[in-house]
Amino acid sequence: MLSELTANAVADAEARRADRPLAEVERAAQERPAAIDALAALAPADRVKIIAEVKRASPSRGPLADIPDPAALAREYEAGGASAISVLTEGRRFLGSLADLEAVRAAVSLPVLRKDFIATPYQVLEARASGADLVLLIVGALEQRDLAELHALIEQLGMTALVETHDADELARAADIGARLIGVNARNLSTFELDRDLFGRLAPSFPDGAVKVAESAVSTADDVAAYRAAGADVVLVGEALVTSEPRETLARFLGE
Ligand SMILES: O=P(O)(O)OC[C@@H](O)[C@@H](O)c1c[nH]c2ccccc12
Numbered sequence: 297m298l299s300e301l302t303a304n305a306v307a308d309a310e311a312r313r314a315d316r317p318l319a320e321v322e323r324a325a326q327e328r329p330a331a332i333d334a335l336a337a338l339a340p341a342d343r344v345k346i347i348a349e350v351k352r353a354s355p356s357r358g359p360l361a362d363i364p365d366p367a368a369l370a371r372e373y374e375a376g377g378a379s380a381i382s383v384l385t386e387g388r389r390f391l392g393s394l395a396d397l398e399a400v401r402a403a404v405s406l407p408v409l410r411k412d413f414i415a416t417p418y419q420v421l422e423a424r425a426s427g428a429d430l431v432l433l434i435v436g437a438l439e440q441r442d443l444a445e446l447h448a449l450i451e452q453l454g455m456t457a458l459v460e461t462h463d464a465d466e467l468a469r470a471a472d473i474g475a476r477l478i479g480v481n482a483r484n485l486s487t488f489e490l491d492r493d494l495f496g497r498l499a500p501s502f503p504d505g506a507v508k509v510a511e512s513a514v515s516t517a518d519d520v521a522a523y524r525a526a527g528a529d530v531v532l533v534g535e536a537l538v539t540s541e542p543r544e545t546l547a548r549f550l551g552e
Pocket residue numbers: 349351411412434460481511512513514532533534535536
């Protein structure tokens with residue numbers, strides 16, 4: 297499933313490229329105001345931080361929420377105390393778009409993450425051209441050389457990569473490229489199985505100095521507290537926020 301999601305995302309980007317060639321996206325990326333320092337915004341602190349996700353649907357969970365106005369949702373997230381906003385831009389299974397990312401970027405002053413199946417420089421440039429500060433790289437979807445090259449391009453453009461892992465080998469690969477913001481996704485993107493304890497098992501093996509992000513499977517404040525107790529600096533939450541009153545839920549999750 298992960299390779300199919302990635303192949304589709306790359307094919308969709310290639311189709312966009314026919315209308316908007318690489319040189320044009322490069323220019324648009326350069327003209328954008330500098331990216332926000334997301335690493336500073338997500339740095340370890342005496343309280344847990346939350347990346348709140350704009351997510352309409354997923355292949356494992358189906359439709360979650362309509363979200364007619366992603367900018368309004370992002371403003372709720374900002375007012376509720378989120379430290380960054382993740383925007384799914386994958387169109388086929390997650391029903392997102394780059395237009396969602398643009399709308400969110402214009403609405404908030406928090407760092408914004410492009411959450412997609414990124415495997416080409418073109419997709420990274422699109423992210424910057426749409427105002428992203430952060431770009432997701434899924435280790436399990438990439439050869440090590442491509443991972444290293446995409447990571448370098450993201451940093452060159454002044455953005456931060458969130459490098460997503462799902463086992464000890466992938467965590468070692470993230471460490472090898474010098475990733476400074478590393479996530480552990482509780483959901484296996486090939487089988488869609490959830491393993492809520494995976495973050496806790498991998499946390500001791502994070503490279504020194506890397507910011508630790510626990511991704512997925514949070515439905516209650518206790519889940520956030522469990523991730524925090526296991527060493528998470530940051531927790532990434534989607535479904536629980538889009539299916540509830542986001543400000544109230546964030547307040548509960550942040551222990552307020
Ligand atoms: O809705 P949840 O269980 O709170 O999960 C959010 C986020 O972690 C999840 O959407 C996600 C994590 N890694 C991904 C990679 C691609 C697409 C989606 C994801």
